[in-house]
Structure formats: structure tokens, C-alpha cells
Amino acid sequence: MSTLFRAFVAAKDDDAVDRSVRELTTEDLPDGDVTVRVAWSSVNFKDGLATIPQGKVARISPLVPGVDLAGEVVESDSDEFAPGTSVIVHGYELGVSHHGGYAEYARVPADWVVPLPDGLDTRQAMAIGTAGYTAGLSVHLLEERGLRPGDGRVLVTGASGGVGSCAVGMLAERGYQVVASSGKEDAHDWLRRLGADEVVGRDAAEPTGRPLEKPEWIAAVDCVGGDTLSGVLSRLSYGGAVAASGNTGGFALETTVLPFILRGVALLGADSANTPIDRRRRLWDRLATDLRPRHLDEAAEVDLDGVEQALDTILEGASRGRTVVRVTG
Numbered sequence: 001m002s003t004l005f006r007a008f009v010a011a012k013d014d015d016a017v018d019r020s021v022r023e024l025t026t027e028d029l030p031d032g033d034v035t036v037r038v039a040w041s042s043v044n045f046k047d048g049l050a051t052i053p054q055g056k057v058a059r060i061s062p063l064v065p066g067v068d069l070a071g072e073v074v075e076s077d078s079d080e081f082a083p084g085t086s087v088i089v090h091g092y093e094l095g096v097s098h099h100g101g102y103a104e105y106a107r108v109p110a111d112w113v114v115p116l117p118d119g120l121d122t123r124q125a126m127a128i129g130t131a132g133y134t135a136g137l138s139v140h141l142l143e144e145r146g147l148r149p150g151d152g153r154v155l156v157t158g159a160s161g162g163v164g165s166c167a168v169g170m171l172a173e174r175g176y177q178v179v180a181s182s183g184k185e186d187a188h189d190w191l192r193r194l195g196a197d198e199v200v201g202r203d204a205a206e207p208t209g210r211p212l213e214k215p216e217w218i219a220a221v222d223c224v225g226g227d228t229l230s231g232v233l234s235r236l237s238y239g240g241a242v243a244a245s246g247n248t249g250g251f252a253l254e255t256t257v258l259p260f261i262l263r264g265v266a267l268l269g270a271d272s273a274n275t276p277i278d279r280r281r282r283l284w285d286r287l288a289t290d291l292r293p294r295h296l297d298e299a300a301e302v303d304l305d306g307v308e309q310a311l312d313t314i315l316e317g318a319s320r321g322r323t324v325v326r327v328t329g
């Protein structure tokens with residue numbers, strides 16, 4: 001039976017993208033094994049890019065954006081996910097070439113689905129969302145390489161944003177000595193409350209043109225990329241590593257081989273979209289326990305009518321922390 005529901009839709013129209021809340025029916029949903037009544041989604045930088053003409057993220061039009069969602073299974077052809085099961089879905093093609101989380105219903109392949117771990121409700125899961133998952137993955141990658149609390153200072157760049165603020169909260173909760181780098185003067189006190197031991201300006205990681213600088217940090221979680229990542233590489237201590245996930249500061253990376261061959265540093269790529277599903281489910285178990293950030297219930301909230309403004313804010317680099325989208329929650 002077809003059900004009418006509300007969705008935020010981005011539709012390309014020549015050189016512009018029309019963004020509006022519309023009514024769709026369950027017949028408009030793509031194929032998939034599992035239909036979810038979406039309770040919460042969230043606002044990520046990639047969602048902003050999916051709704052602007054030059055964004056290079058949306059692969060279909062019209063598209064329901066929303067690269068993550070949490071809700072309850074209402075129909076299922078999968079033995080793993082019976083109706084009534086609470087689930088999380090993010091990444092893969094969601095909100096890119098497959099309708100995403102900014103709608104009251106979503107239909108997805110079963111092998112994209114993560115059971116909601118004990119200890120998180122669906123709102124908290126989206127307060128983590130794609131950005132928090134990426135922060136958690138970054139910490140996990142650094143720890144897989146051997147990083148432990150007590151090893152030294154760990155830098156987080158873009159600290160006031162979604163990935164950055166989650167990384168600050170996670171690292172602090174695990175007992176790391178956290179240095180938060182932020183271009184927002186008015187976010188410094190807030191970052192200390194999240195758990196940063198020190199807050200520095202963006203200039204702390206700016207490149208100077210010299211291939212190696214005085215070592216400052218044993219590790220870094222970087223979602224800014226560009227010149228910032230280049231500056232981080234030149235200041236990592238011997239044996240240090242940076243987990244790189246983003247490009248808010250640019251795509252191009254200028255560096256030399258010297259940090260790698262003289263200090264043995266490592267550049268670890270963090271990709272949230274295509275993590276194999278078993279690894280993804282295991283990481284969510286960590287996000288609900290030892291990687292759970294301390295400020296989960298502080299996320300800002302919008303409904304479907306407020307999504308457009310929230311996307312503009314994140315594209316301007318002006319949002320602080322995480323914003324969840326109340327869909328039917």
C-alpha cells in the first residue's frame with residue numbers, strides 16, 4: 001500500500017538547485033530490502049554540497065539528501081532486520097544516488113544497515129551521525145597504529161565543526177591530552193568544556209614553507225585538509241600520525257617526503273562512506289561505549305522545514321558542533 005509522506009528534496013534546474021519540502025509516496029522510494037520510518041537524520045558538510053549546483057555530490061535529481069538516518073524498520077525482506085528493529089544507516093550511496101535521511105521513510109539494502117547499539121537512542125545516534133562516525137573512525141585508525149593516552153598531545157583541526165567537536169569529546173573521554181584548533185574565537189570556551197586541554201587558532205597548523213618544524217603533536221585528527229594538513233605533517237613528532245578525513249580548507253596537499261622519511265610519520269586516510277559493513281557495525285559498538293563523546297545531548301535541532309537554513313550555515317563554515325534533524329522523532 002502506498003503511503004504519503006514529507007521529504008526535503010533537492011532538484012537540479014539548469015544551473016540552480018531547487019530545495020523544498022514536498023510530499024512523496026512510498027512508491028517514489030528506491031529498491032531495497034528494508035524500509036525505515038526515519039526518526040532522526042543530521043546535517044553534514046556533504047549534505048550541503050549535495051544541494052548546491054557546484055557541489056559535485058548529488059548523482060540523481062530530484063534527490064532526497066541526508067547521508068545518515070536512524071529510525072525503526074517498518075517493512076523488511078531481510079532475516080536480520082525484523083519490523084520494529086531500531087537501526088542506523090549512513091554512507092554508501094545514501095543521500096548521493098539513493099534517497100537519504102531527510103524524509104519520513106527511506107528504503108535501503110540490508111547490507112547498509114547497522115543495528116542501533118545498546119546505550120544509544122536514535123537521536124543520540126544522529127548526534128554522532130556521519131561526522132561523529134568519521135571522528136570515531138579517525139581515533140580508531142590512530143589507535144590501530146598504536147596511539148595510546150599518555151603518548152603526547154593530540155591535535156584536532158576544524159575543532160568547532162561536526163567531525164572536530166566529536167573528536168575533541170571522544171579523545172578527552174578516553175584520557176588523551178587534546179589540543180583543539182579553531183578559527184572561531186567565540187568557540188574557545190565551549191571547546192574547553194568539551195574536553196580540550198588547550199585551544200589554539202588555525203595559524204598553529206599553518207605551513208611556513210619549511211618541510212619540518214619543531215615537533216608539536218604525536219597525532220592529529222584533521223578534517224580541514226589543504227594547507228592545514230600540510231602544516232600538521234611538518235609538526236608531527238617522531239613516529240606520529242594524522243588521520244585525514246576532510247577538505248573544508250581545500251583539496252590540494254603540498255608536502256615533502258621529509259616528515260615520512262626523517263620522522264616516520266604516517267598519513268592515514270579516513271573514509272566513512274565505504275567502510276565494509278562488519279567493520280562499520282563494530283565501530284558503532286565503540287561509539288556507544290568507549291568512544292562515546294561527552295556532549296551528545298547538546299546537539300542543535302531543526303525539523304525538515306529548518307534543513308535548508310542549516311545546510312547554508314554549514315556550507316559557510318559557520319555551524320558549531322552537531323545539528324540533528326527531527327524527522328518523525
Ligand SMILES: NC(=O)c1ccc[n+]([C@@H]2O[C@H](COP(=O)([O-])OP(=O)(O)OC[C@H]3O[C@@H](n4cnc5c(N)ncnc54)[C@H](OP(=O)(O)O)[C@@H]3O)[C@@H](O)[C@H]2O)c1
Nearest residue numbers: 045158159160161162163182183246247248249271272317
Ligand atoms: N572522509 C569522510 O568520510 C568524511 C566524513 C564526514 C565529513 N568529511 C569531511 O570533513 C570535513 C568536515 O565536515 P563537518 O561535517 O565536520 O563540517 P563542519 O561542521 O563545517 O566543520 C568543518 C570545520 O572546518 C573549519 N573550517 C571551515 N572552513 C575552513 C577553512 N577555509 N580553513 C580552515 N578551516 C576551516 C571550521 O572549524 P573552525 O572554525 O573551528 O576552525 C569548520 O567548523 C568536510 O570536508 C567533510 O566533507 C569527510
